[in-house]
Amino acid sequence: MKYSYTGYFENEVLRKRDYLKKRWCIDVINNPLKVEEQDNGRVRFWGVVKEVEGKFLRVVTLSDKTTIHNAFFDRGYKL
Template sequence: MADYRYTAYFENEVLRKRPYLKKEWCVQVLENPIRTESQDGNRFRFWGRIDEFGGRVLRVVTLEDKITIHNAFPDRGFKK
């Protein structure tokens, strides 16, 4: 298992705005994604379904190292 890190933005903004999110869900998505893709700005997107979250899909955005979590949110419009 990788040693995951979190940006200050994630710690101070994302978790404040979305207090229902759990860091372990983000790690779960990174370790078992149902889809991944690169994003502008040397970031990567990962999607994963979270059973504990009502089976909803969570999108997690990392920095280019793919282990520093920068953003996470439910992706209501996800399509495989």
């Protein structure tokens, strides 16, 4: 599967969260613990990043599920 990134993700998210890796986002989309569609059509994916002490990463894509728009560690997510 080929993934792309919004300008917001490339210019804002990665700049502000320079610790994030695109590979982690793709891994979460491919192996999510939970998937949820937002009212605006965007899709949320949650997954664990083992390399970072098992923290939960939330990745938000556009409705196509392949264009990554946002990502952050979700401290409030519980299994």
